[in-house]
Amino acid sequence: MGRTWEFLTATRGGARLHWTDWASYGYLFLGVFLMFFPVVWLVLSSFKTEADLQRYPPTFLPYQQQTITLDGHADPLPLFRITGGEHEGMILAQLRRVGLQAQMIDPANPEERLQVSIRDYERLERFSLATENYSDLFGRFNFLLYFWNSTFITVMATLIMLLTNSMAAFALSKYRFRGRTVVLLLVIGTLMIPQTVVLVPLFLIVSELGMFNSLWGVIIPGAATPTGVFLLRQYMLTIPDEILDAARMDKASEWKIYWRIILPLSAPAIAVLAILAIMWRWNDFLWPLIVLTQSENFTLQLALNSFQGELQTQWSSLLAMTVLTLLPIAMVFMFLQKYIATGIASTGGK
Amino acid sequence: MRWPGWPPTSRRRWPTRSKGVAETKGQGATAPAPPPEMTALRGAGDGFALRLISPVMRLVEIPMIALQRLLGINRLAWVFLAPNLLLFGLFAFLPVILNVAYATTGGANVMLADRPQIGMGNFERLLDCANHLDPNTCREDKFWRAVWNTLWFVTLQVGIMVGFSLLTAIVLNGKIRARGFFRSVFFFPVLLSPVVVALIWKWMLQRNGVLNAFLDWAGIGGYNWLVDAQWAFAWSVFLSVWAHMGFYTLILLAGLQAIPRDVYEAATMDRASPWRAFRRITLPLLAPTMLVVLVLALIKGVQTFDEVYAFTGGGPGTATTFIIQYIYEEGFAGSPRLFGLSAAASLLVAFVLVVLTLVQLWVNRKSVDG
Amino acid sequence: MVAIELRDVRKAYGQAEVIKGIDLSIAHGEFCVFVGPSGCGKSTLLRMISGLEDISGGEIAIGGEVVNRIPAADRGLAMVFQSYALYPHMTVRQNLSFGLENINTPKPEIARKVDEVARMLQIEQLLDRRPKDLSGGQRQRVAIGRAVVREPRVFLFDEPLSNLDAELRVDMRGEIAALHRRLENTMIYVTHDQVEAMTMADKIAVLRLGKLEQFGRPLDLYNTPANLFVAGFIGSPKMNFIAGQVDTNDRTLMRLDTGETLRLPVTGFAQRAGEKVTLGIRPNHLCASDDGPVTVHVRSVEQLGGESYVYGQTATGSAITVHSPGQTRIGLGDTIRVGAPEEEIHLFDSDTGLTLREA
Structure with missing residues (x-):
């Protein structure tokens, strides 16, 4: 580590690479390999036919028997x-x-x-992509249904969360009212109660509300996440109060101040929160696993998990489905990774 | 704690109106400058999003104005809080209370009214052991296996993960070309869903998988990893580190970059060796971040479930069954559904998490004030 | 006609009272400046008038109507903030029209009014820019424009020039004064800068620690300050103060703490024998003369060509500034004697700080 450090603080012009530089780049490229190869391998494998998948040792590229x-x-x-x-x-x-x-x-x-x-x-083989792995998903399996379920849950939960959290953050950052401290403490309190430890009673409440085996049973409890309140409140605190006062002098109602002034000015923070929320909800597993027991309500994650049991021998469909589940997140990652990174760092995770 | 460019560094206190505006001189004339990379995002979505929500918001404004007249400005805050408090109350606080009710009742009924009171029975059952170090002597041996598995898992996973995260962060903090690229490479798996992570590695590690092919080719010989209890456990740790280390790397890197450069320049002028500079400057200044990372990793480690469950299903046997899986299986997957036992176990976990969270808040506060 | 009337207005945060009962009456069309050191409550008072801050006690009436319970939006006032508080995400045009939209003004009328105000303030070419693309002075104009466009009954200014550089500040001072002449509205202007107060105001209210020290025309405040604080606050450079005591036998004989004595006619003053007093003399009324009653040790001299300042100390350490037109021969380290025409001497009770003046 000391050597690494020497490399870090070195004042060399960078013309000559010290061995620590080589070590650093070596480490990093090993990292690239470890992080990316499994995914690349997954994608390549997903284009192999079932027969090709059974082959041992496997080939790197997908081939088909002529x-x-x-x-x-x-x-x-x-x-x-x-x-x-x-x-x-x-x-x-x-x-x-x-x-x-x-x-x-x-x-x-x-x-x-x-x-x-x-x-x-x-x-006698030739390179060939077994695209039928993918087309089969749409025909034989209810892929589109699962995809729709996942999308619906993600979008609705994110919207509800953004709305309620931004309203609460507005109240907690811009109003002085009796009980504000108590509310803040309560919100911090919810941070300490992850869903994982209240599964049983949550299950009761959700079933009592008639949301068992309904997508709303995943959406509504999912929207009750305190992280957003903190993230947004922190950001809203930096919006000068004078701007609100100016709006009040301009005869804007409080609700108008909220959506015409506060919301647009918090847009960067809201965007970060939206990305995080989309990620959380899309990847959610345990709670949907409990609430959604009928396969027509399955999210992609649940479908994947259950198919890996059922399709033990049928890796081709499973791999294709995994790739499709991973795809939206990978796209988001490619375009927005900087915001996600800063966003995650700022919330300190969930 | 300073994260990279976010939240904006101006940490304003509560809006104290008592302070005349005259006293807050020299304040920025406009709203806080958001981190530069975010402004681009704002410009794009702003007008469009506004136009999209306008009609709804205008509609809501009508009752809101009435409420504003009725309640006055400051009490209107409760209206803004109401939806969130309702959600929190219903899905966060009420469950905590109910959890206690479940933990003290028995039977397999969901409805609390149908459940017989058994007092501390569930806890007694969980904690009933001849020797707590040996799960085989316990009444709920599966619980204790899960506890010990979790304990081992958390220790190994957190230790290895934080170690590698620190190393990676330090390497990335150096004079590296394409730092952004490498950073995102390590971060990439964080975004993947646990199930996808599990399937990727299951595919890599299966009997006829690519790893075994490589080992065979190298002459070491393949192995059926996931049917061996210890290897399954080891790979679970590996997979978990693989999936999460990018996140902690990011935080540690932010912590490293928050250390001012001139401190190092001063140390160089003081003829401190690089190793000494690392020991005496970097480590102490990074300590608060390290502490946050450790506690966060512990909190999340204790709750590990998704990826390992999808990876091994808890097996072989109970080799990779962790405490959350135990809670899930007792309450939801098994038959009869032992909600009481499940709730009691989750209360025990909650206790650990509350302690850890309090430590985290304390650490956070300390590093903010310091 | 009275535009704004404050009757025993009070403000407290818990136990701490920051506005301690202020009575004030501002006539229609008057340009009134609240001035005072920071923390004196002038901004709080302005915000109470605006309705942004609640009133703990007393009454505020605007146009004869008590507005204590009326929210800020409905008081018919407009305010220019210290930080301008422009909406950063809106263009200048949107900034100006936001208030009009809120009262459902028809679109063509909004456009007409915005254009008119923009022309008046010469910000027409900025209408499509956002605040971050404007200079400080331009932001200031937009902030004023936002207030003007709504045609309020009263304008409130909260230290609007404090974020500008010195030169721009002088310009904007003139423009705001011109705006006042043009609109003939009532304006209340808060500042901590007494020069701004002196140059712009019809009436100045000097505040300190939540209390009104004096309210009057600028020159009245300058010439006949009500107390030590106002005397010291108004006028630049500051008035010189020398402590002393009235002779126990001779009411006209001032025994200065420096050991020197000074004779003051009884006329105009109401000092009592043996009373502790403070003499106040403005720097421009002091002049060096060999028979002056007070000895001053010169610590520094500023020669500006057209005028000169001599800074020194009395024997007891009171700071003395002598301001004289033209150039001076006095040099560093000199010991000089200074005096002043007796009609230019102010006399204050040292204990209460009040001006001693014959009734």
Whole structure:
């Protein structure tokens, strides 16, 4: 670490790279590999056919077995290149495999059956994206439904949270009223009660309100997050009171001050909170797992989790679905990562 | 504590109107300058968003004006607070009270009225052990396994994660080209959903996965990682560190960058060696941030559930079953649904979290005041 | 006609009283300046008039109507704030029209009024800019424009020039005065700068520690200050003060603490024998002369060419400033004697600070 430090505080012009520089960059690139490779691997794998996925050792890029459709054979036949024996150099289609021998035919001469040792052939493959993994999601699985559920929950919970939190933050930052301190303490109190420790009673309340197995059962409790109140209040405190006074002199009602002055001026903080809220709600798992028990209400995260149990052998669909679940967040990340980073740092997480 | 450019550094106190405006001389003429990178965001969405919400807001204004006349300006604050307080009350405070009610009752009914009072029965059942260090001697052995798993997990995960975060932050704080890129690379997994994280690594680590292929190729030989209790646990720690370390790196990096450069320049003039400068300047000045990071990591570590549950399902056996999973399974996944036991366990967790949060608030306050 | 009347107005925060009963009556069309050192409550008083601050006691009447319970928005006033308080997210045009929109003024009328005010304040070319793109002086004009456009009964200014640099401040001073002449509205202007007060005001209210020390025309305050505080506050450089005591036998003989004596005619003053008094003499009334009654040790001399200032101390350490036109031969370290025409000497009771003046 000291060496690292030497590198950090070094006054060299940077022309010559010290070994600590190499170590630092080495470390960073290892980091890049560790952080990105699993995701890259996931994406590449999601384009592989089920058969390709079963292959061991796996190939880096997705390949597909080349096939040929011949008269008299209902299914397409896989093609192989013969690497030894009497038919060396030929490309044959395999009819069936018996032990170590394969029964093959020459597509040019489909009548003749040839016996080839499986040691003497290799698959004929070409690079190909198995996009059917994705199209299947829309056909065979209710992907769109889950996607819609997730989107609906995320959007509604975020909107409700933004509205209620900004109103509360406005009251707590710009009014002097009896009980303000108490309210502030209460809000801090909610920080100490993560959802994870009130699951049982929350479940009762949500069911009593008739929101069990309803998307609203996820949305409403999800909107009761105190982080936003803090984040926004902190920002609103920096808005000069004189601007509010000016608006009051301009005959603006308090509600108008809220939405015409405070909201636009807090836009940067609200944007950060919105991004955070979208992320939280999109990635939510435990609470939806408890509230949503019917598969037609599943969010993407729940669907993914349940499919990994059901589709133990069917990685192709699972991987494609994982990629699609990850995609919105990855997009958000690419465009807004700076805001997310500052936002997360400012709230100190949730 | 100073985060990077946010919140704006001018920490204004409560608006004290008693202070005449004359006394707050030299104040900025306009609103606080938001962090520069955020202004761009504002410009884009502002006009559009305003136009979108205008009709609704105008409609709400009518009753709000009436309320303003009725209540006066300062009492109107309660109206602004009401929706949030309602949400908090219903979904945060009421549950806490109900949690106590659940914890002191038994049976499998959801409705409190149908549940028999059993006093501290649930707690006794949870804590009933011949030897607390050995889960096998406990009545609720699964609970104690979960407790010990969580304890081990938190210790390892927090230690390793904070260590790597610090190292990464220090490296990133150096004269690095494309620092923004590297920072976001480490941060990227933070955004991924726990289920996605779990599936990514499950795919990497499966019997015929890419890691085993590599190990086979290297001659070390593959291994069926997730059926081995200890390896499953180790990989759970790894996965959790992988997913969260970017977040703490970010905070520590902000802490490092908040240390003024001239302090180092002064140290250089005082002929302090780099190692000494690190020991005597960086570490002490970073200590408050480190403390915040540690406590935060502990709070979140105790609540670990999602990614590990999706990763191993708590298995093999109970090797990676943590306390939140225990609560979930007793209350919701099992049959009969032992809400009482679940609530009692969650109260115990809540106690730990409250203590940790108080430490965090205390640390935060100290570092703000200092 | 009375525009604004304050009757025993009080303001307290808990136990701490910051405005301690102020009576004041401002006539219609008057330019009234509240002046005082920081913390004297002048801004609080202005905010109480505006309605932004509640009133703990007493009454405020605007145009004869008691407005204690009327919220700020409905008092028909406009205010220019120290920080201008422009809406940062709105263009200048939006800033100016926001108030008119709030009272549902028809759009064409808003446009007409905004254009008119913009022309008057010469900010037409700035209408589409945002406050952050304006200079301090321009922001100031917009802030004034925002007040003007609503055609209020009374204008309130809260230290509007304190964020400007010295040169601009002089310009804006003139412009605000011109605006007042043009609009003929009642204006209340808060400042801590007595020069601003002297140059702009029809009437000045000097405040200290929540109390009204004196209210009157600028020159009246200058010539006949009600007490030691007003005498010291109004006028620049500050009035010189020398402590002393009236001779126990001879009412006209002042025994200064420096050991020197000075004769004052009884006329015009109401001192009693043996009373502790403070003599006040403005720097421009002091002049060096060999038969002057007070000895001053010169500590520094400022020669500005057209005028000169001599700063020194009496034997007991009271600071003395002598302001004289032209250039001076007095040098650093000199010991000089100074005196003043007796009609220019002010006399205050040292204990109460009140001016001793014959009834």
